[in-house]
Amino acid sequence: MNFVAFERAKQGTGASRRLRNSGRAPGIVYGGATEPQTIEIDHNSLWHALKKEAFHSSVLDMEVAGQTHKVVLRDVQYHPYKQQVLHIDFQRVDDKTKLHLKVPLHFVGAEESPAVKADKCTVNHVMTEINVSCMPSDLPEFITVDLSSLKKGAALHLQDVPLPKGATLVVRGSQKNPVVVAVVPPAVVLEAGAAEAAAAAPAKGKGKKK
Structure with a gap:
């Protein structure tokens, strides 16, 4: 499975709230030899992807700034009563690491x-x-x-x-x-x-x- 993410420059509670109000979900991708990177994803696309079992248990292709990274889903934080993703975490996958x-x-x-x-x-x-x-x-x-x-x-x-x-x-x-x-x-x-x-x-x- 593949999905598109975008680089996120602004951080903090206020920035994340404005991001959610604009229809995006904040997230982060970490692991490997690269520094952690903050990202944002279209919320509707992400919401539908999270309903698919394979999105939770497969190696995913994440496209950011024209580059594709192999990642796995690590954590999702949902709003307590709204159908909204508050934050999502991905981990980079190394072909040589279990x-x-x-x-x-x-x-x-x-x-x-x-x-x-x-x-x-x-x-x-x-x-x-x-x-x-x-x-x-x-x-x-x-x-x-x-x-x-x-x-x-x-x-x-x-x-x-x-x-x-x-x-x-x-x-x-x-x-x-x-x-x-x-x-x-x-x-x-x-x-x-x-x-x-x-x-x-x-x-x-x-x-x-x-």
């Missing part, structure tokens, strides 16, 4: 799994993205996870997620192999059982007439 980035998970096959098809279970996606480390050329836009073999009572853990060539997991926190997908038994079975028990019990307050 990236640490979150990659979205695309789940397929759940409806065909024994857990869903036979046992009417619910598949709960505990995680929807994972952290990976890889070279920019190996960065996947997303990772497909096949759930067609899930069974009742089973769970898919982080170490079970198939990674593309060149990518390794980046695990943070005390849990080294957290649950990615959990299988939840159908609640309707429990409700039906409770209803049958209630129907079999004698009705309260109803005795023989004297």
Whole structure:
């Protein structure tokens, strides 16, 4: 994906506010051997780009002053209630340096799994993205996870997620192999059982007439 940014000369809170009022979003690009550079981007174009999953998990081509730079999105600050980007951060990409980035998970096959098809279970996606480390050329836009073999009572853990060539997991926190997908038994079975028990019990307050 590619987008156009413009050099931003004026900085500060007042300048950023005027920039937003003019339909631009302030930002910064940093990293690599070059000094950080303040930029501005057309807000409407940026807003639509941010709705695309690939914009968050791909190496992007950013054109500034006639030159194209390889960057990845690092941070976005949104207005608390307006549909407005307050600030955006990009990091320059070096072809010889590994990236640490979150990659979205695309789940397929759940409806065909024994857990869903036979046992009417619910598949709960505990995680929807994972952290990976890889070279920019190996960065996947997303990772497909096949759930067609899930069974009742089973769970898919982080170490079970198939990674593309060149990518390794980046695990943070005390849990080294957290649950990615959990299988939840159908609640309707429990409700039906409770209803049958209630129907079999004698009705309260109803005795023989004297």
